[in-house]
Amino acid sequence: MMINFKIRYTLLLFAACISLQACKKAWQDHTAITIEALNKTLIQQINETPDLSTFSTYLVKTGYDKVLASSKSYTVWAPTNTAMQTIDAAILADTAKLRLFVANHISYQEYFTTAPNPSLVIRTLSGKNIIFTPATFEEAKIVKGNVYVKNGVLHTIDQASGTKQNAYEFMMSTGLSTKQRGFIQSLFHTEIDTSKGVKLYTDPITKKTIYQAGTTFPVTKNTYFQRVSDISSEDSLLTYIILSDVAYDAEKAKIGRYYNLSTSATKTDTLTQFAVVKDLVVNHVYTIDNLPDTLTTVSGVKIHLDRSAIIQTQKLSNGIAYVVSSIGYQILQNKIPVIYIQGELPDSVRVPSTLSIRTKKDLNDVKYTDMQSRSITSSPDPLYYYRYKTTVNSAQYKVYWRAVNDIFTTSFNQKVDFSATRYYPKAVETPLATMGYKAVAVSDYSEVYLGLYTPANYGTLYTFLVSATGVVSTAPSALSLDYIKLVPVN
Numbered sequence: 001m002m003i004n005f006k007i008r009y010t011l012l013l014f015a016a017c018i019s020l021q022a023c024k025k026a027w028q029d030h031t032a033i034t035i036e037a038l039n040k041t042l043i044q045q046i047n048e049t050p051d052l053s054t055f056s057t058y059l060v061k062t063g064y065d066k067v068l069a070s071s072k073s074y075t076v077w078a079p080t081n082t083a084m085q086t087i088d089a090a091i092l093a094d095t096a097k098l099r100l101f102v103a104n105h106i107s108y109q110e111y112f113t114t115a116p117n118p119s120l121v122i123r124t125l126s127g128k129n130i131i132f133t134p135a136t137f138e139e140a141k142i143v144k145g146n147v148y149v150k151n152g153v154l155h156t157i158d159q160a161s162g163t164k165q166n167a168y169e170f171m172m173s174t175g176l177s178t179k180q181r182g183f184i185q186s187l188f189h190t191e192i193d194t195s196k197g198v199k200l201y202t203d204p205i206t207k208k209t210i211y212q213a214g215t216t217f218p219v220t221k222n223t224y225f226q227r228v229s230d231i232s233s234e235d236s237l238l239t240y241i242i243l244s245d246v247a248y249d250a251e252k253a254k255i256g257r258y259y260n261l262s263t264s265a266t267k268t269d270t271l272t273q274f275a276v277v278k279d280l281v282v283n284h285v286y287t288i289d290n291l292p293d294t295l296t297t298v299s300g301v302k303i304h305l306d307r308s309a310i311i312q313t314q315k316l317s318n319g320i321a322y323v324v325s326s327i328g329y330q331i332l333q334n335k336i337p338v339i340y341i342q343g344e345l346p347d348s349v350r351v352p353s354t355l356s357i358r359t360k361k362d363l364n365d366v367k368y369t370d371m372q373s374r375s376i377t378s379s380p381d382p383l384y385y386y387r388y389k390t391t392v393n394s395a396q397y398k399v400y401w402r403a404v405n406d407i408f409t410t411s412f413n414q415k416v417d418f419s420a421t422r423y424y425p426k427a428v429e430t431p432l433a434t435m436g437y438k439a440v441a442v443s444d445y446s447e448v449y450l451g452l453y454t455p456a457n458y459g460t461l462y463t464f465l466v467s468a469t470g471v472v473s474t475a476p477s478a479l480s481l482d483y484i485k486l487v488p489v490n
Contacts, residue, residue, distance in 0.1 A: 040149045042068040042076055052156065054084040055105075058092075062099045064106065067125075074152040075111040075122075077137040079160040087160055100126045104163045110153045113145045127234055128163050128317040137161065164317040167240040168232035176311060176323045179248040183273045187223040192216050224274075229281040229298050231318075238319040239282040239295070241303075244311060247326050251276045258336050258488075259458045260394040271458055279303060279335065280327075285319045301335055304328035336393050336488045341463055343371045343403075343481030347389035350424070351479065352376060362404075362445045370482040374407050377473040382424045384467040386479060389422075392461045396490040399450040402482040403440045411439040412477045413468040416484060418453055422462050437468065440480060447485070 043065045046052045055078045059065040068074060091097045103125035111122060113134045120132045130138050140159035147154040165173060171181050197211035225232065231240055243251065252272050259271040279301040286292065288310065294302050305327060312323040329335055344357045351373040359369045376384055405411060417424070417432040425432065435450040455461055463484060468477040 038148065038150050041070075042074060042149055042152050042154055044069075045147060045149045045154055046076070046078055049078075049156070051080045052078045054081045055079055055102075058084075058098060058102050062095075062102045064099075064102050064125075067106070068151070071151060073108070073110050075107050075109065075155070076152065077105045077132075077140070077142075077155045077157050077161075079105065079140070079157055080143070083140070083158055083160045088162070091162065100163045101160070104128055104130070104161055110148075112148075112153060113142065113155070121237065123234065126163050128166075129234055130161065164315060166232055166234060166318045167238060167316050167321055170314050170316060170321050171231070171240070171242055174242065174312070174314075174323060176244055177242045177248065179245045180243050180277060184222070184224050184277060188220055189223065190218045191221050193219045224277065228278045229283075231281060234318055236283070236318050237285050239284060239286045240316070240319065240321045241280040241282075241305065241327060242321055242323045243276070243280070243327070244323060244325050247324060248276065250326065255331065255335060258331075258393040258395050261457050261459070263457075268458075275335075279329075287320060288313055288322075300337075302329060332395070332488045332490075336395055338488070339390055339392065339397075339486040341388045341390055341484040341486070342369070343386070343465075343483055344369045345388070346371070346386045347462070348387040348422070349385070350382070351384050351386075352378070368402075368482050370404060370480060372407065372481075373467075373479040376467050376471055376477045376479065379467070379469045379471045381426050383469065384479065385417075385424050386465040386481065387422070387424070388463040388465075388484070390461055390463065391459065392455045392486065393488065394455055394458045395488040396452060396454040397486040398489050399435055399453050400447045400485040400487070401438075401450060402445070402447050402485075403480045404445060404482060405440040405442050405478075405480060407478045407480065409442060411441050413437045413439055414477075414479055415466050416450055417464040417466055418455070419462045419464065420455075420457070420460065424464055424466070432464070440478075452489075453486070 040048070043056075043059065046056050046059065046068070056065075059068065068076065087101070091101050106125045107122050107130075108125070111120065111132060116133045118133060121129050122132050123129055135142055137155065137157045138159075138161045140157035140161060142155050143158050144156040147156075168184075171177065171184070174181075194209070194211060194216050197209075197216040200210045200212055202209050222230075229238065230236065231238065252269075255275055256268070256272045259268055259275055261268045261271065278299050279297045281298045282295045283298055286295065288307065291305060291307065294304060296302050305322065305324065309324045309326045310322050311325055314321045314323075349355065353373055353375045356372045356374065357369065358372070359367060361367055371386065373384070399416060401416065403414065415437045416435040418434075419432045433453060435453070438448065438450060465479055465481050465484070467479055471477045
C-alpha cells in the first residue's frame with residue numbers, strides 16, 4: 001500500500017508540474033501581449049493593422065492621426081478596408097465632409113463592449129451621436145473589439161458610418177415639406193445677448209437696463225427652438241414629425257378659426273402656423289416598430305400617428321423623424337385645451353381687507369387651495385374684484401367655477417366678468433362680458449356651471465371675480481374662489 005501511495009503521489013506531482021508550467025507560459029504570453037499593446041498609441045495600433053490601412057490614410061489626411069497619438073483617451077471604431085470601399089466619393093473629395101466622416105468614428109473616453117446595457121448613446125468628435133451596443137456601432141457589426149492600448153480602445157467594424165443629420169438638418173434637406181421648413185426658418189431673429197453685459201444704470205423713462213459698450217453682442221435665435229424645442233440640438237433625443245405640404249395646409253384649415261385676430265389676417269396666419277408646428281415634437285425616440293397609439297408632444301397635446309400615413313422614416317443623430325401625410329388628434333379639450341384659472345394666483349386684486357389663501361380638504365378628503373376676502377361691507381365704483389390673466393382661443397367656452405362658502409351661514413353673490421383690457425370699468429363705462437351674479441351656497445363643494453362665453457379673438461383675456469352690489473356693513477358680502485374653468489366646446 002505504501003509503494004502504491006508513493007507512485008500515485010509522484011504521478012500527481014509530475015502532472016501538477018506540467019500544468020503549472022503551462023499556466024506560467026500562458027500567463028507570460030498574456031502579459032507580453034498586454035504590455036506590448038499598452039505601449040502603443042491608437043494610431044500606432046491602427047497603422048500596424050493591415051486591414052485598417054485605408055482608414056489610416058484618411059486619419060493622416062484629416063489630421064486625426066495626431067489626435068490619436070496624443071495622451072488623451074479615445075475610442076475608435078475603425079472600418080475595414082472593404083468597408084471603406086463603400087464611401088461616397090463626394091465625401092472623399094471634400095475635406096470638410098471627410099473630417100466629419102472620420103471624426104464620426106472617434107469619441108472621447110474609453111468604451112469597451114461590456115459598457116452598453118443594452119446600448120449607449122455616445123457623442124463622437126463630429127459632434128453627432130451614435131448608438132453603441134456590445135456587438136454593433138450604428139448599423140455596423142464589431143468584427144474585433146476591445147483592443148486596449150496606451151491611450152484608448154480600438155474596435156474594428158464591418159461598415160463605415162456617415163454622419164447623420166439632426167431633426168432640423170433633415171427638415172431643411174427634404175423636399176417633402178417646404179411649408180413647414182419655410183415657416184420655422186422665418187422664426188430666426190436677432191437678439192442682444194446680455195449674459196456677460198456690464199450694467200451701468202436703468203433708464204428712468206424706458207426702464208431699460210443700459211450696458212457698457214462692447215459687453216453685449218447680437219446673437220441669432222429661433223422662436224421655435226426657444227418656445228417649443230431646439231430640434232437642432234445634439235443633446236436631445238426626440239421623435240420629430242414633418243408634415244407634407246398637403247398635410248400642412250390641411251392642419252391650417254382645421255384649426256385656423258381658433259387663432260383668429262380680427263385686426264390682422266397676417267397675424268392670424270402666423271398664430272395658426274405656430275399652432276400647427278408646436279405639436280410635432282415628442283421627447284422620446286419611437287421607432288416604427290414600437291410606435292404607440294398615442295404620442296404626447298412637448299406641448300402636452302396628444303396625437304395619433306397612423307403607420308399608413310408615414311411617407312418616409314429617417315434615423316437622426318438626435319432621434320428619428322417621420323414625414324407624414326396626416327396626423328390625428330382631438331381638437332377641443334386637447335389641441336385647444338381646457339383652461340384652469342386658479343383662485344390663489346391672481347394677476348391683481350382690489351379688495352378692502354386682507355386676503356386669505358388656504359389649503360384645505362373637500363368632502364372627499366381631497367386637498368385644494370382657494371382665496372377669500374371675508375369682510376366686504378360696501379359697494380364702491382368700480383367694484384371689488386380679483387383679476388386673472390390668461391390666454392384663450394377664439395372658441396366658445398363653457399364656464400364653471402368652484403367657490404366654497406364656509407364664511408357665512410347664508411349664501412352670498414359674486415360674478416365672473418371677462419375683458420380684453422386690464423381695467424375694471426366704473427358703472428358709467430362700457431360694461432364687460434358677464435356671466436351674471438350667482439349665489440355661492442353654504443358649504444357647496446361642487447363645480448357650478450355659469451354659462452357660455454366666446455372671445456372675439458385669440459390672445460390675452462382678463463377674468464374678474466367681482467363682488468356683489470348693494471352691500472352694507474350690516475349685510476356684508478365676500479369673494480371666494482378655488483378655480484374658474486373654461487371648457488372649449490365649439
